Amino acid sequence: MLENPQERGLAAKFARDLNIYYRTALRWWRYYEGTEEIACKKSEQNSGPKSSFTTEHNDLTERFEDFTISKSQFNNQLRNTMLITVKKPMFEPEVRNSVGNLQTRSEWFMEWKDFDLDFTKNCIFIDEPGFHINMRNNWDIKKWQFYYYTEDPEVDDDPADNKPIPKGTTTAHFSKFMNELLSVMDLDETFKGSYIVMDNASIRKSKPMLRKVESKGYKVMYLPPHSPELNPIEQFWAIVKGKMKRGRLTSEENLSNKIGDACNDVLIRDLYSFCSHSKCQIIKCYNKTPF
Template sequence: MLESPEERGKATRFAKQLGIHPRTAQRWWAQYRESGEIPYKQSRFNNGPECSFTSSHQDFVQNIIENDPQIFTEDIIDRLSEKFEGFSISKSQLNHHLRNTMLISVKRPTFEAEVRNSAENLQTRYELFMQWKDSNLDFTQNCVFIDESGFNINLRNTWARSKKGTPAIVEIPKTKAVSHTIIGAINASSILYVALKKPPPKKEREKKTTASTPKKRKVNKGKKRPVDDFIIEEPPIEYIDLPEDVGGGKEIAQPPKGTTTAHFIKFMNELLDIMDLDEGLKGSYIVMDNCTIHKSAPMIRKIESRGYGVMFLPPYSPELNPIEQFWALVKGRLKRKRLLTDENLSSRIAEACNSIPAENLLSFTCHSKRMITNCYTKTPF
């Protein structure tokens, strides 16, 4: 403003360029005209004691936080006092420096397994890339992605509103709800098949039976569906055969609560029937994580005999499977509604799945496709 006298009357524009209030610029200009001296912002002058928090302290604190992001303020102060003799700082001063000087804030953490980006796992991802780099596999063109996810009626957002000074209390039907497992298959353009596996009824879970003769629990026989008919059954797999008693009078093992190889094989049989009806899916690759239940040798042979390929992803690599993002979005939509009973859970899941646009599926797949480059460069993700 002082260097352009012909523009002196336009203090507002110069104030915006300098990042100061227009009234401040006008006052400074008036002071300059009266005294001929350049005014300075008084707050720049520190009349108090010199700050004892130096760049050495910043580097030390930065290293502490990188090693332990959840460290408490008191522990940081203790570490500083041990490292720098005679150093003293209050909690409020340290928090001020963290927020304003070092730009470090407190936020909700994302927890990851320690081995997710270990050197061994990065090497495993690299070997996966080298194994498939010369094939015709393309995530956006000829791949079907499979994974399981757990749901229950207590799905809620991690935030809530309440009056200032009062706790945000959210009432839920049960403190511990029964989990339901969903197995799904998607590709870059559509949801191919989703099935719900419910746990056995409570009376069956709690009853301890002794066997004089072997007993079996029935398996529901699912019906074949056309490709465009997306259904969550009630449920497609509810019970599996129990092992026969070999000792006489011994308790029969209770059926596993999670997804078993038997559940997965039944799901895959129905999925393959659906894929066979669509000519565009012929020769596709079925991509899934390296979970034990996915690695049934007879199932792999059956998939390959039907003309499809199988790709197992490296451990701790959710970014490579687009259905992980799909399930996250489904759960996010479920959290917006109140699930009152187990009975309406499956219908709500179906609504949430069907509400996801096809362009989102393509975005998920493109993201995972980009992450494959990180496998080659051994870049953590």
């Protein structure tokens, strides 16, 4: 672009076109006239960050040059020896803020707008997290009503007891948990009339369980699908998992105690903030605004 400035215009014009200083353009042209080479920065000094590789790194590279390992062996080494867990990224599904789901949230808002429900005053939030054995029990905070329960895979009075236990949480597991939770809540009359808030998973919709909850003086509210921002306990479990320390459990330790310690480290004001944040998201349901 600066080959013939005498024929195509002044160097100043090209300097403006290239958004560079006039003297810089002129210096480049004079350099090109004298050497017929493109002007460029010539420095023996590398301005980038210095390499952190040492001779030890090179020695290791040479020693393991032909080394091979399968994915399963590599994963086992990371998980069991080095206590490192590799996670796959979980991206938000497109359906979360789809037109249909925004409409579902709006309908949910219209259904509950006239109730006395308040996320920071009279709600009990329920959700079950998953913990890995390498991550480093029952508990409650009376004021804000966050609960965790380690479910027993054996379900009493279930005709399917002799069959293999399904993986994950089942309706029977959740019903047993609710029975024990209601027994605890019945001990405190201030819980009466509270709303039990949870997602709309099918395992939570057992009609006998719902009848029992309502007979005890409580109400059940299901959140719209794909709406974790409306459930403050999602944020709570995220904080708890972040507090879990990696390390092998000693003979005196167990996973439930570690989880309980992490739960108790969460401050009351943080719990209130979680509830307030979710409460502020409710208006987005009415406005059909994506989370």
